[in-house]
Amino acid sequence: KNQVEQSPQSLIILEGKNCTLQCNYTVSPFSNLRWYKQDTGRGPVSLTIMTFSENTKSNGRYTATLDADTKQSSLHITASQLSDSASYICVVITTGANNLFFGTGTRLTVIP
Amino acid sequence: GAGVSQSPSNKVTEKGKDVELRCDPISGHTALYWYRQRLGQGLEFLIYFQGNSAPDKSGLPSDRFSAERTGESVSTLTIQRTQQEDSAVYLCASSLWGADYGYTFGSGTRLTVV
Numbered sequence: 001k002n003q004v005e006q007s008p009q010s011l012i013i014l015e016g017k018n019c020t021l022q023c024n025y026t027v028s029p030f031s032n033l034r035w036y037k038q039d040t041g042r043g044p045v046s047l048t049i050m051t052f053s054e055n056t057k058s059n060g061r062y063t064a065t066l067d068a069d070t071k072q073s074s075l076h077i078t079a080s081q082l083s084d085s086a087s088y089i090c091v092v093i094t095t096g097a098n099n100l101f102f103g104t105g106t107r108l109t110v111i112p
Numbered sequence: 113g114a115g116v117s118q119s120p121s122n123k124v125t126e127k128g129k130d131v132e133l134r135c136d137p138i139s140g141h142t143a144l145y146w147y148r149q150r151l152g153q154g155l156e157f158l159i160y161f162q163g164n165s166a167p168d169k170s171g172l173p174s175d176r177f178s179a180e181r182t183g184e185s186v187s188t189l190t191i192q193r194t195q196q197e198d199s200a201v202y203l204c205a206s207s208l209w210g211a212d213y214g215y216t217f218g219s220g221t222r223l224t225v226v
Contacts, residue, residue, distance in 0.1 A: 043217035104154035
């Protein structure tokens with residue numbers, strides 16, 4: 001069964017600190033994995049896209065890793081800011097049609 | 113347009129009424145998806161359109177839900193005889209065909225059934 005699991009479900013950190021969000025998946029066949037940020041009341045916005053051959057990809061303070069062998073990905077946020085407070089959703093894409101599988105997200109709250 | 117546009121952004125309706133939600137995808141995007149997101153929960157697939165192919169309706173929760181799309185343009189999601197459990201954010205996403213292309217989401221329509 002194609003599943004995407006994220007942990008933790010929620011996380012509270014102090015401004016300026018780092019954090020790491022986890023995503024484990026059983027989706028097959030794998031095409032690529034994406035991390036999205038969803039602010040309250042808004043649609044998800046893409047942060048990173050990772051294909052099978054990529055292990056690490058950075059986008060500013062966001063760094064995503066992918067281990068296709070263990071089917072795990074992480075999103076590391078460095079020097080967190082209050083504006084990082086949002087839900088972070090892991091999406092795994094298979095080949096073919098209607099091919100998006102969503103995790104339920106990690107709710108991150110950054111406090112001053 | 114530059115992004116995926118959804119309207120209305122908010123809709124409050126009385127139980128039993130019909131509602132129609134609209135999605136304008138990015139011009140040229142052949143694939144269009146509708147998702148439902150209940151408060152505090154993940155995205156739930158509803159329906160998928162790809163070009164002129166028959167849509168994948170496997171996610172529609174009941175026959176009160178229907179969606180249409182003309183060619184590769186605007187899509188409308190219709191909910192008939194709304195129920196309180198229909199209250200959610202309805203998100204639309206579009207993409208070019210092929211898994212390597214980006215999927216862009218709209219900001220959603222927040223539906224509240226009272």
